[in-house]
Amino acid sequence: MGYRPGNADELKKPHFYDSVEQYIPLLLNYLKESKSGFLAPSGLTWADFTVSEFLITILQEESTILDKYPEMKEYLKRVKSVPQLKEYYASRKE
Template structure:
């Protein structure tokens, strides 16, 4: 059996879609989490501080999307053909752009960055949500399935479900305006083995 080690901070962040995928395919893995308190000391002994990192039989894959694509191809979760793979990659890249646009607010709200929460909410977060969440609704409707592409579950579903969960954590009321996305997020979290993990996982805002 392949032995996986996933290293990241003690947060959901970029590693959580990977954790969801590994639970979904029922692959055992060592979930290594570094706390804020331990990080300065741990950092001194690491070869690289690029996270997340997946170690597979002594070899390492760095960065969230690279890891997700690697695992998705191993477990037939990258799309049924090259067209769907392109769709999946496009949605993932779009989601990364949206997250980066909203990041100033997310980091302030989560306490990682100084700033005025209400100001960032009104100037960055709410306009961005109104601009981008309808796009996800459109993608879901056009897929003709309950997930982001026609053939069913792919790795980008874990990315979007986690993104939506973070948005709901930030401002619970925003998801009420998009019931399709709320239902979609719950659908992903109800997948086999993911449901059990989500119910027991540590509570983290991001």
């Protein structure tokens, strides 16, 4: 997060939380429509890597941010469980 004078928690709301509330439902729609378990109907793509990194980043900032979105938590777990990525994520510091 950037630096600005004021209460950090109050400044987070209009930028961080509102953005999450706006974009997570859009991502959920892609997941539901694709029926592959990933964002694209064809399966795992670079978009999944980008979104999973986004999710990891917001979880580092606020560990409970996805509690309202269990499907997104499952999605992140699914990406991290891809055999070719599993070892990388297991050894990576988050």
